[in-house]
Amino acid sequence: MGKFIMPSLGSQMIEAKLIQWHVQPGDTVKKGDIIGEIDTEKGLIDVEVFEDGVITELVAQEGEVVPVGSVMAVINGKGKAEEVEVKPSETPKEKKKEVRSEGEQEVITKKPAIEKRETLKQRPKASPLARRVAEDLNIDLKKVTGSGSGGTIHRKDVEAFAQQKTADETFEKELDMAEHVSKAEGKSMRQSIAAAMSKSNKEIPHYYLETDIDMKAALEWLSDENKNRPVDKRLLPPMLLIKAVANALTEVPELNGFWTDEAMHIEEGIHVGFAVSLRQGGLVIPAILDADLKSLDEIRSDFVDMVTRAREGHLKSREISSATITITSLGERGAEKVYGVIYPPQVALLGFGKITDRTRAVDGSIGIRPTLSVVLAGDHRATDGHTGSRFLEKLNAQLQHPEDL
């Protein structure tokens, strides 16, 4: 028996209202089917089911506000009931990690084994008093930084850590509270962005790397390519950029993934999120799933489809909860450079400015070239500038050979 639970679509989401079911008890569903529609701070979202089976019970009622992680429906898995994941009830904060994406689930299931190995190999060095205090305060010594010689943890380190932890938890509570209050006022998207960005700014030590990319080759190729395409199949620069980012990430995967539990978890799937601004204000970040494996044409149709659905509603739950990296692109009317704020728990954000004609040194003389400023925001806990630089080099190389994208 599988339980279909309210998915978490962002680190700050607590609950959502079930607008309607698209299925009834007795219906057969396949992995990826849309079984219902929920109203969230990101607009109306279609929720997908993650297993094959038969719906045996619809627990949540239409119109009901359902907390993240609560059971919405019961599904009888196809012949392998014991393998179907049944999620125990926990606090919403812990749940979000489990339901985020299949890729992340893999990482999480692998984690205990790694931790066990680390425990055997190196138990943190700590004074006996520090150990006792840590036990009293229920603190994991592995997370504490020792100030003694050779990194030995003393009592004061444990106490300082405990104090910080309490402050963090209070902050989280305040954020959750702010979201609750704002929901009542109908401003939830703004508040949700505020909460995520405040968390990012508070917790993520950002570093910024900036480079200019010569877009002559890419734009000429695009223009030639578009001559042979009808209007509705034409390629726009952001589609090229998404594909180039995905390809570059296959070469520098360190920027693709999440910083959770004080460690970097590189994701295998490259899901490129891109910020779509909404006319009524605010933005949503749908992701093109497995962008590295898709052709430029597949990316084109995903992109057009998702931008339209982002603005009209009906993004799918997986599309807005799976991004492993985010792109923000200001388009043709924006500023020339954008220094973005990383969307936690991701570890990198790429800001693309407006492509403008600028003077550049080309083959020993001065030329005027269409130029794109790219700013990479990286999480310094997860990577260093060296990695970021390597990524920007690869990205540049991708865009110099658009025909290979």
Place this chain on the structure above:
Amino acid sequence: MNTDIDTIIKKHLHRVAPEADLDQLKADEELGPTLDIDSMDFYNMMVGISEELQVEIPEEDYGKLRTLKSIKEFLSRSATESG
């Protein structure tokens, strides 16, 4: 013919910028900054117009269609050529 084209353009503009007062829009104002529409909105609008009027919009003309006036002129020209 021109009135028809005008209505069709405005219908598709209304789809991407529902709250804009299109009656106030001047013929030679740039659509992007005036209505705050981006390249995707513009793309969706042009796809809609080209489907409805059954006109191909060549790549080299696409970039020039930035005002109500230029779009109208282009479409009138295409209509005359094909019809």
